[in-house]
Amino acid sequence: MFPTPIERTKPSTQLLYKIALPISIIIWLLPLLAVALTSIRSGADINSGNYWGMPTSINFIENYTAVFTDSPLGYYILNSFKITIPTVIGAIVLSSLTGFALGVYRFKLNLFVFFMFVAGNFIPFQILMVPVRDLSLSLGLYNSVWGLVVFHIAFQTGFCTFFMRNFIRALPYELIEAARVEGVSEFKIFWYIVVPLMRPAMAALSVLIFTFIWNDYFWAIVLTQGAEAMPVTAGLNSLNGQWVYNQHLVSAGSIIAALPPVLMFFLMQKHFIAGLTLGAVK
Amino acid sequence: MYSYWKNNQLKIAPWIFLAPGILMFSLYVIFPIFQSINLSFYQWDGLGEKTYIGAENYIELLDDEYFIVSLKNNVIWLVLYLLAVPAGLFAALFLNQTVRGIRIYKSIFFFPFVISQVVVGLVFSWFYDPSNGLLNIILEFFGFDTIAILAEEDYVTYGIIAAGLWPQTAYCMILYLTGLNSVDPEQIEAGRIDNARGWRMLWYVILPQLKPATFIAVVVTIIGALRSFDLIDIMTGGGPWGSSRVLAYYMYEKAFSEYGFRMGYGAAIAVVLLLIMMVYIATILYRLYRDEKGG
Numbered sequence: 095m096f097p098t099p100i101e102r103t104k105p106s107t108q109l110l111y112k113i114a115l116p117i118s119i120i121i122w123l124l125p126l127l128a129v130a131l132t133s134i135r136s137g138a139d140i141n142s143g144n145y146w147g148m149p150t151s152i153n154f155i156e157n158y159t160a161v162f163t164d165s166p167l168g169y170y171i172l173n174s175f176k177i178t179i180p181t182v183i184g185a186i187v188l189s190s191l192t193g194f195a196l197g198v199y200r201f202k203l204n205l206f207v208f209f210m211f212v213a214g215n216f217i218p219f220q221i222l223m224v225p226v227r228d229l230s231l232s233l234g235l236y237n238s239v240w241g242l243v244v245f246h247i248a249f250q251t252g253f254c255t256f257f258m259r260n261f262i263r264a265l266p267y268e269l270i271e272a273a274r275v276e277g278v279s280e281f282k283i284f285w286y287i288v289v290p291l292m293r294p295a296m297a298a299l300s301v302l303i304f305t306f307i308w309n310d311y312f313w314a315i316v317l318t319q320g321a322e323a324m325p326v327t328a329g330l331n332s333l334n335g336q337w338v339y340n341q342h343l344v345s346a347g348s349i350i351a352a353l354p355p356v357l358m359f360f361l362m363q364k365h366f367i368a369g370l371t372l373g374a375v376k
Numbered sequence: 377m378y379s380y381w382k383n384n385q386l387k388i389a390p391w392i393f394l395a396p397g398i399l400m401f402s403l404y405v406i407f408p409i410f411q412s413i414n415l416s417f418y419q420w421d422g423l424g425e426k427t428y429i430g431a432e433n434y435i436e437l438l439d440d441e442y443f444i445v446s447l448k449n450n451v452i453w454l455v456l457y458l459l460a461v462p463a464g465l466f467a468a469l470f471l472n473q474t475v476r477g478i479r480i481y482k483s484i485f486f487f488p489f490v491i492s493q494v495v496v497g498l499v500f501s502w503f504y505d506p507s508n509g510l511l512n513i514i515l516e517f518f519g520f521d522t523i524a525i526l527a528e529e530d531y532v533t534y535g536i537i538a539a540g541l542w543p544q545t546a547y548c549m550i551l552y553l554t555g556l557n558s559v560d561p562e563q564i565e566a567g568r569i570d571n572a573r574g575w576r577m578l579w580y581v582i583l584p585q586l587k588p589a590t591f592i593a594v595v596v597t598i599i600g601a602l603r604s605f606d607l608i609d610i611m612t613g614g615g616p617w618g619s620s621r622v623l624a625y626y627m628y629e630k631a632f633s634e635y636g637f638r639m640g641y642g643a644a645i646a647v648v649l650l651l652i653m654m655v656y657i658a659t660i661l662y663r664l665y666r667d668e669k670g671g
Contacts, residue, residue: 096556096564096582100473112475119484125503125542126487128510132502145508192397199390205668207394209661214405216599216657220627220646224415224422224639225408248404251397280389309492311606316632327494331610334498341502348498352491359490363483370547371554371592 133157133345140342157346165337166321167347170329174354176239177246177325178307182300184247185254189299190292192251193258194284198270208259215252219312222249230317239323242314246307254299257369261295262288298369301362305355326351409650416643422631426640433644442618443645446626449533450602450652453622456537457544457601461593464548465586469578471549472556482553489546497610500539501526526612529619536607536620544600548593555589556582591663598656602649623649 100111120127132145134154144150162168196208226245227236235241265288273283314328321329330351334344359366381388416433418426437443471482488496503510506524515522525535559582567581583590605624608614614621614629621629623645631642 096559096577097469097472100475111473115475115478115481118470119481122485123487124510125499126491128503129499143508146510146513188397188400191393195390195393199386201387201390204390205665207398209664210406211397211401212664213657213661214401214409216653216660217405217409218603218624218646218649218653219605220624220642221412221650222405222408223412223628223646224631224643225411226404229404229408244400245404248400251401252405255397280385284393305490309494311492311494311609315609316628327492330492330494330498344498345502348495352495355490355492356487359486360483367550367554371551371589 129345129348132342133349135342137340137342140340153342157342158350161343161347161350165333165343165347167326167329167333167350169321170324170326171351171354173239173323173329174308174325174327177242177323178304180243181246181250181307182303184243185250185303186296186299188247188251189254189258190289190296191284192255193262193292194288196255196259197262197265198267198288208255211252211255215249215256223316227316236317237319237323241317242323242325245313245317246310250303250306254303257299258292258295261292265291294365294368297362298365301358301366302369304358305366308355412643412646415640416647418640420639421637422639423637429640433641436641437644437648442621442626443623445618446621446623446645447648449620449622450649452533453537453540453601453604454598456534457540457597457604458594460541460544460548460597461590463541463545464550464593465552467545467549468552468556472553486546486550488543489550491543493540493543493606494610496539496543497607500535500542500607501611504535527616529616532612532616532620536604536611539611540600540604540607544597547596551589551593551596552586555586559585595656595660599653602653602656623652 100108103111128145131149132140134152134157135144135149136151136153136156139145139150192211196204230236230241230245233241235244269287270283273287278286308325309327310325311327311331314325318324318328324332330344330347333347337344415426417428417430419429419433420426467485471478471485502508504512504525506512506522506527511525512522523531525531563581563585564577567577572581603624604622605628608620608622608625609628612620614625618626627642627645627649630638630645
């Protein structure tokens with residue numbers, strides 16, 4: 095193990111390390127802690143510029159309910175779920191199919207198609223912006239939850255295909271060959287043999303795509319207008335514009351908006367990290 | 377019919393599996409790239425007729441001082457954003473221990489990457505706030521003058537990049553933590569016997585084994601730097617006076633905001649950004665190709 099395990103060092107170093115850990119974490123999260131602190135202050139504190147002194151009162155419940163009752167943030171969050179969940183399902187379904195095709199079959203264009211997905215995944219969003227907006231308009235999907243869902247599914251298929259294909263490549267190929275010898279059809283091989291084995295990859299991608307899409311801001315402002323289909327990222331920003339003198343409420347809103355992906359990460363940490371490291375840094 | 381399927385199953389099946397994915401991806405990603413490239417040779421306000429103007433958009437770019445500022449900022453982003461890679465490595469080395477509760481510490485360090493850039497942007501604009509922001513409180517405490525980072529042309533881009541480094545460092549840290557897990561303990565022991573310690577050990581024994589992690593970290597950081605948009609929009613809206621724009625943001629402004637609806641001109645900016653990105657995409661594809669042929 096590198097660096098030297100702390101148990102093997104001098105007691106003084108060990109003590110120093112144990113003190114340094116919590117301090118470093120506090121410094122690292124300082125900007126966020128400040129927001130958490132602001133989010134429980136009263137409006138009076140904010141108005142009098144009392145950002146850092148003792149809060150005159152702890153308004154945790156008031157502020158966090160005010161965000162839901164006095165602003166459409168709850169509605170934006172609902173939109174975010176409506177966009178994120180179908181995208182996760184759609185991208186996983188499509189990429190299971192493409193990943194299977196590219197991982198299992200040998201055919202001439204295999205590598206070309208694979209590279210197309212990989213390259214498409216890395217291009218700058220701006221090159222897609224105008225045509226995708228026009229396409230959404232002409233399909234009648236502009237400013238709707240589904241407009242965002244369909245685009246996100248299509249785009250995420252690039253990354254997911256990359257991931258799924260590599261995962262399937264690592265599965266024992268003999269299983270598939272044995273089934274073929276038995277005369278099992280390709281569709282049954284996919285459904286009964288490969289899909290059950292892909293569960294870990296699906297789990298990793300679900301958490302990852304959930305976080306990506308939940309946090310998407312660019313496409314939210316390009317493909318929506320007004321509150322109707324707006325997800326929480328764009329909603330929070332417009333709220334920040336309206337509530338200039340209510341920083342405590344915007345802070346509370348920020349914490350709420352950040353919560354779903356944070357929870358997702360904590361609950362599915364192993365899968366999340368497996369996904370992020372592309373399974374490549376074993 | 378049935379026997380044809382039976383005989384050619386292995387040839388047809390992959391295309392059936394690929395069809396829905398390729399269709400969607402072509403419609404929303406591949407075709408739009410070419411549509412944008414095509415559009416960059418036109419003048420178009422998004423509603424009326426398109427007028428073909430040849431390379432005029434590109435010629436105009438050369439004389440557009442805001443384009444140059446954006447391009448310059450992109451370079452600054454690219455260079456400084458890469459600090460996330462060594463910073464992530466050191467965070468990972470710091471946390472690669474087995475003391476009690478270390479898992480929680482690792483998760484919490486990773487926090488900034490999971491939250492939305494919108495939240496990161498808001499958090500940091502409050503942090504920089506000239507009257508009540510924590511940064512200036514700290515500066516004042518140590519007897520320095522306060523500064524309004526996001527209102528100063530000379531500092532604004534650096535201020536935004538610092539905000540971006542926060543989540544990006546966390547990302548690189550996770551990559552390295554995973555990489556450190558698989559460092560060969562025997563090589564470390566061998567290094568210790570040869571009296572390699574600290575820096576020398578890191579440089580000669582550990583880093584070579586972390587190459588895959590470093591590659592991914594550099595790639596995702598470069599792509600992230602060139603994609604920077606959210607933080608700029610949230611924190612400054614490109615200001616003051618356009619001094620914090622990057623190409624991605626300038627393109628959006630030209631094409632979609634009150635400043636423009638110049639779709640063709642915007643498309644030309646996007647093409648330039650794509651060309652820069654292509655250098656990295658080509659590198660990634662080349663490495664993938666090499667791995668495929670080698671393995």
